Amino acid sequence: MKAEDNGRPRSRRLPREVRERQILDAAVEVFAARGFHNASMDEISEVAGVSKPMLYAYLGAKDELFIACVRRESTLLIETIGGAAESDLPPVEQLWRALRVFFEYVQRNRAGWTVLHRQTNSQGEPNVAELVEWRERAMVLIAELLARATDGSAQPMQPQQTEPFAAALAGAGEALADWWVDNPEHTADGLAMRLMNMVWMGFGDLVEGRTWTPAE
Amino acid sequence: MKAEDNGRPRSRRLPREVRERQILDAAVEVFAARGFHNASMDEISEVAGVSKPMLYAYLGAKDELFIACVRRESTLLIETIGGAAESDLPPVEQLWRALRVFFEYVQRNRAGWTVLHRQTNSQGEPNVAELVEWRERAMVLIAELLARATDGSAQPMQPQQTEPFAAALAGAGEALADWWVDNPEHTADGLAMRLMNMVWMGFGDLVEGRTWTPAE
DNA sequence: TCCATTACCTACTCGCGAGTAAGACTACGT
DNA sequence: ACGTAGTCTTACTCGCGAGTAGGTAATGGA
Numbered sequence: 001m002k003a004e005d006n007g008r009p010r011s012r013r014l015p016r017e018v019r020e021r022q023i024l025d026a027a028v029e030v031f032a033a034r035g036f037h038n039a040s041m042d043e044i045s046e047v048a049g050v051s052k053p054m055l056y057a058y059l060g061a062k063d064e065l066f067i068a069c070v071r072r073e074s075t076l077l078i079e080t081i082g083g084a085a086e087s088d089l090p091p092v093e094q095l096w097r098a099l100r101v102f103f104e105y106v107q108r109n110r111a112g113w114t115v116l117h118r119q120t121n122s123q124g125e126p127n128v129a130e131l132v133e134w135r136e137r138a139m140v141l142i143a144e145l146l147a148r149a150t151d152g153s154a155q156p157m158q159p160q161q162t163e164p165f166a167a168a169l170a171g172a173g174e175a176l177a178d179w180w181v182d183n184p185e186h187t188a189d190g191l192a193m194r195l196m197n198m199v200w201m202g203f204g205d206l207v208e209g210r211t212w213t214p215a216e
Numbered sequence: 217m218k219a220e221d222n223g224r225p226r227s228r229r230l231p232r233e234v235r236e237r238q239i240l241d242a243a244v245e246v247f248a249a250r251g252f253h254n255a256s257m258d259e260i261s262e263v264a265g266v267s268k269p270m271l272y273a274y275l276g277a278k279d280e281l282f283i284a285c286v287r288r289e290s291t292l293l294i295e296t297i298g299g300a301a302e303s304d305l306p307p308v309e310q311l312w313r314a315l316r317v318f319f320e321y322v323q324r325n326r327a328g329w330t331v332l333h334r335q336t337n338s339q340g341e342p343n344v345a346e347l348v349e350w351r352e353r354a355m356v357l358i359a360e361l362l363a364r365a366t367d368g369s370a371q372p373m374q375p376q377q378t379e380p381f382a383a384a385l386a387g388a389g390e391a392l393a394d395w396w397v398d399n400p401e402h403t404a405d406g407l408a409m410r411l412m413n414m415v416w417m418g419f420g421d422l423v424e425g426r427t428w429t430p431a432e
Numbered sequence: 433t434c435c436a437t438t439a440c441c442t443a444c445t446c447g448c449g450a451g452t453a454a455g456a457c458t459a460c461g462t
Numbered sequence: 463a464c465g466t467a468g469t470c471t472t473a474c475t476c477g478c479g480a481g482t483a484g485g486t487a488a489t490g491g492a
Contacts, residue, residue, distance in 0.1 A: 041480065204428070206371065
């Protein structure tokens with residue numbers, strides 16, 4: 001009478017594809033909670049409900065596993081934002097949509113976002129290449145969005161203008177997403193609108209009572 | 217003929233006070249380059265030009281050493297910004313000065329800034345308390361600055377308005393400081409002015425050619 | 433029914449790095 | 463000259479966690 005002593009009765013003999021997803025899910029969760037270095041393969045395997053050698057067999061060593069997480073999450077996020085921005089709406093509207101889906105993504109996928117955000121900013125890990133690349137793609141996306149927003153306006157912006165602006169905008173968005181954790185009473189839309197107001201109107205306008213509101 | 221085999225001839229028998237500074241300097245440097253977890257006490261001791269037990273004797277265990285670094289750097293930064301903002305200049309001008317000294321601090325003290333910034337955002341380390349506290353103080357400082365800037369204007373802002381704005385502003389500043397690393401041709405003043413323009417004017421204004429410039 | 437393949441596990445090795453034991457050297461006061 | 467307080471070192475221990483060796487058991491095709 002050995003039986004399942006304790007814990008969940010480890011679902012057994014699942015096809016590789018399913019296990020890989022479970023492992024990735026667990027890895028994202030643990031990496032988000034502990035950071036790359038403090039996350040142990042043992043804990044990930046435990047959360048995944050699978051033994052450690054499986055991780056190595058399916059996803060490779062620790063940094064490969066981490067990279068797989070980053071790849072999956074960043075692809076999802078970038079495609080989400082890219083999709084929202086690709087339309088023939090006026091550029092301001094595109095920006096508004098992009099911000100909205102960003103905060104919605106963060107809400108639905110806090111762990112994934114944490115991995116992308118918290119780990120990207122903490123260098124010294126062996127992960128550099130993939131993380132740098134995802135950030136790069138995100139920046140290009142945002143910069144394009146901004147550039148389009150100025151096309152045909154009085155002062156079309158040059159890349160050397162939009163680039164730092166894109167960086168600052170991304171930073172503001174990330175900071176707001178962090179702030180959200182401690183102020184969960186706000187909605188994704190509310191956050192997006194706040195940020196839109198800051199970006200589009202600026203403090204000088206807001207103080208004078210000029211605000212931005214989405215078109216109906 | 218033992219002699220100094222190699223490397224610098226380790227200055228010997230210095231007073232404690234001096235050694236502590238050397239150790240802190242080395243620690244900040246290494247923590248910035250590698251991150252908390254990847255920094256080894258061995259490397260710090262080597263950079264400091266001192267043997268490992270000295271670190272433990274003078275500054276305590278690894279996390280205590282780290283906390284000492286954070287304390288020193290955050291105090292310096294916050295007092296610098298606080299000092300620049302404390303004046304009876306018009307609020308806009310105060311903000312402008314605060315941004316300027318911030319970027320100047322980052323320029324002069326890249327390693328210290330990296331420790332404060334990169335490590336604060338990467339949780340899972342045992343450092344939480346001190347890092348949370350420093351960020352808290354920084355936020356309060358910025359929020360006050362913003363609140364003052366709206367006093368007596370048409371739409372004085374409530375704390376629940378300034379708080380997320382402060383978070384976003386800080387995030388934008390941090391992101392811009394990061395961006396600076398890859399674009400070192402810019403000056404601290406230039407960066408501060410860019411950010412001031414984003415914060416005060418907003419994209420909508422900039423596109424129309426309305427910009428902010430410092431008063432002479 | 434038997435073999436091959438694929439899923440999966442227990443139980444290790446082994447290096448790296450935090451932290452320490454135990455003492456050595458120097459300077460200064462008396 | 464000699465103790466004592468403070469500086470500083472070499473040379474360890476020891477646990478944690480990455481990665482693996484070597485096997486078991488279920489499934490599906492012949």
